Amino acid sequence: MTKYIFVTGGVVSSLGKGLAASSIGQLLEARGMKVQMMKLDPYINVDPGTMSPFQHGEVFVTDDGAETDLDLGHYERFTNAHLTKANNWTSGRIYLSVIEKERRGDYLGKTIQVIPHITDEIKAAVRVVAEKEKPDILIVEIGGTVGDIESLPFMEAIRQIGNEEGRNNALFIHVTLVPFIAAAGELKTKPTQHSVKELREIGIAPDILLCRSDRPLSLDLRKKIALFCNVKENAVISALDVKTIYEVPLAFHEQSLDALIVDELHLKEQFPNVDLKKWRELVSTIKEPSEGAVKIAIVGKYVELEDSYKSLREALTHAGVANNLKVNVHWVESESLIDDENYGSRLQDYDAILVPGGFGKRGISGMLRAIKYARKSGTPYFGICLGMQTACIEFARNVCGLRDADSTEFNSETPFPIIFKLRDLVAVEELGGTMRLGAWACQLKEGSLAREIYHNAAEISERHRHRYEFNPEYRAVLEKEGLIISGVSPDGKFVEMIELPREKHPFFVGCQFHPEYKSKPLAAHPLFVSFVRAAHENRLHSENLKDDVSSNKQIEMPERAIIESED
Ligand code: GLN
Numbered sequence: 001m002t003k004y005i006f007v008t009g010g011v012v013s014s015l016g017k018g019l020a021a022s023s024i025g026q027l028l029e030a031r032g033m034k035v036q037m038m039k040l041d042p043y044i045n046v047d048p049g050t051m052s053p054f055q056h057g058e059v060f061v062t063d064d065g066a067e068t069d070l071d072l073g074h075y076e077r078f079t080n081a082h083l084t085k086a087n088n089w090t091s092g093r094i095y096l097s098v099i100e101k102e103r104r105g106d107y108l109g110k111t112i113q114v115i116p117h118i119t120d121e122i123k124a125a126v127r128v129v130a131e132k133e134k135p136d137i138l139i140v141e142i143g144g145t146v147g148d149i150e151s152l153p154f155m156e157a158i159r160q161i162g163n164e165e166g167r168n169n170a171l172f173i174h175v176t177l178v179p180f181i182a183a184a185g186e187l188k189t190k191p192t193q194h195s196v197k198e199l200r201e202i203g204i205a206p207d208i209l210l211c212r213s214d215r216p217l218s219l220d221l222r223k224k225i226a227l228f229c230n231v232k233e234n235a236v237i238s239a240l241d242v243k244t245i246y247e248v249p250l251a252f253h254e255q256s257l258d259a260l261i262v263d264e265l266h267l268k269e270q271f272p273n274v275d276l277k278k279w280r281e282l283v284s285t286i287k288e289p290s291e292g293a294v295k296i297a298i299v300g301k302y303v304e305l306e307d308s309y310k311s312l313r314e315a316l317t318h319a320g321v322a323n324n325l326k327v328n329v330h331w332v333e334s335e336s337l338i339d340d341e342n343y344g345s346r347l348q349d350y351d352a353i354l355v356p357g358g359f360g361k362r363g364i365s366g367m368l369r370a371i372k373y374a375r376k377s378g379t380p381y382f383g384i385c386l387g388m389q390t391a392c393i394e395f396a397r398n399v400c401g402l403r404d405a406d407s408t409e410f411n412s413e414t415p416f417p418i419i420f421k422l423r424d425l426v427a428v429e430e431l432g433g434t435m436r437l438g439a440w441a442c443q444l445k446e447g448s449l450a451r452e453i454y455h456n457a458a459e460i461s462e463r464h465r466h467r468y469e470f471n472p473e474y475r476a477v478l479e480k481e482g483l484i485i486s487g488v489s490p491d492g493k494f495v496e497m498i499e500l501p502r503e504k505h506p507f508f509v510g511c512q513f514h515p516e517y518k519s520k521p522l523a524a525h526p527l528f529v530s531f532v533r534a535a536h537e538n539r540l541h542s543e544n545l546k547d548d549v550s551s552n553k554q555i556e557m558p559e560r561a562i563i564e565s566e567d
Contacts, residue, residue: 002130003265004170006158007141010195011177015212018071020175021141022078023248027258028137031271036135037075038087041143042151046092057307061463065438073311077520089125114153122157146198159203168266174206178213189225196229208235244286282521285321293326294535297350299334299370301363312356315519319528334366347373352380352535355387361410368394380507380534388510389419400481409468420471436464442496448486450497453530462513470495507534
């Protein structure tokens with residue numbers, strides 16, 4: 001039988017509710033439970049796919065091609081839950097589904113109301129996940145902050161589920177803020193009290209409070225919160241800021257949060273022990289890696305908003321752990337490279353360069369500059385989605401001499417559309433929508449670096465989110481000049497991976513998919529692991545060169561030849 005944990009938030013947004021929910025999931029898995037996770041988002045958009053990254057941060061893509069909230073990325077990274085479109089619902093999608101039913105006449109002429117029709121639809125969405133996956137625990141996070149008008153139907157729905165399930169089968173956890181007021185020199189509990197009051201007005205009495213604060217809560221303060229908010233003293237958990245997000249489950253465990261949860265849900269006998277060994281090792285490697293650090297430049301457009309590259313950032317951290325390295329990420333706004341004559345010396349500072357996914361024309365020439373630099377200097381390069389497309393454009397322009405080669409996304413008039421919409425040409429209707437989304441198979445070329453990185457797998461599956469793709473008409477021209485097409489879709493229509501020959505460049509790899517979506521802290525993605533390793537080797541190599549210069553030794557030529565057939 002599935003038991004439920006509902007996670008709500010109060011006082012302000014951005015309290016890290018998603019991380020708190022994920023950390024609870026991780027802790028319960030460490031106790032041996034099967035965990036599933038869901039996010040209910042009160043906004044009216046049907047999904048975040050069309051929202052600006054500035055509004056919403058990253059769009060996380062699941063295997064089944066759903067464009068979801070970035071918290072689902074945390075859920076998949078912290079737990080073993082495999083998520084689909086069933087795990088993320090917005091108000092928009094709930095209403096759309098109710099309205100479609102109404103149009104079909106499914107409600108037999110009844111008046112359609114928020115209660116019970118919208119709330120029933122929400123409850124059904126939650127129940128479907130419980131019934132299909134049969135987890136021991138289903139953690140359901142409600143987006144937004146208590147008191148938001150649009151979150152009310154969700155609150156009412158979870159209140160009803162709580163009632164239907166009974167006290168021992170459903171828990172309400174509320175994440176709140178206990179701010180430090182400098183003028184008074186004190187932590188203040190009033191916002192938490194108000195937020196709990198608001199929750200109770202809608203009929204939800206929280207069982208556990210996770211109090212975000214920048215300093216520890218004293219025992220007196222906990223007692224006060226417990227008294228005013230009507231929770232047990234040991235249910236007031238302090239959620240302090242931590243060095244790495246992966247430390248959150250450990251911090252919760254130290255305050256016996258998992259013990260409290262299994263107690264409250266009567267699961268203690270079934271799941272008495274917790275095994276956090278691997279997770280502890282992970283955190284200690286992140287904090288103190290034995291091999292030092294690498295410096296990686298991410299050259300992109302939305303770099304000012306790191307939230308839009310959440311999974312990417314995490315994938316690099318995971319790859320750092322796998323290599324026992326700290327990965328220092330430097331976000332380089334691609335536009336800033338365009339008018340910078342010294343862009344080469346700026347980029348020289350980094351051990352490796354990555355161009356991530358992105359949309360639109362802005363900043364493209366800056367990315368092309370960075371790629372050209374990486375290709376010619378032998379700096380490890382990893383291009384993801386847009387980063388693969390721009391690497392192909394750069395190669396076409398500067399190595400194959402196809403001047404003004406471009407993607408039709410940036411220049412519809414280009415004489416050499418290296419990147420275009422393949423589906424327009426071959427009318428690939430079954431792709432649906434306007435984007436190629438979700439998991440697709442990719443076959444790897446024998447002998448290629450890509451194949452080696454994937455431990456010699458002949459076929460892999462990775463998640464996609466793109467509208468444009470490599471134009472197969474140019475395949476022969478680019479291959480003739482030395483570009484290796486190392487991954488293609490099984491039907492041969494889509495180029496999925498490219499690389500430069502290993503004799504010419506130590507690591508120059510592009511992929512049309514987003515490997516970052518599948519990287520996990522304890523199972524780093526092989527492409528990122530190899531990229532970070534290449535960055536490290538590059539660092540050691542340049543340090544050796546520097547040492548040799550300072551000791552006046554004869555400098556050996558770097559082994560890496562540089563492609564010279566250039567503009
Ligand atoms: N804008 C490109 C496309 O639509 C790349 C997309 C991406 O990087 N996610 O194909």
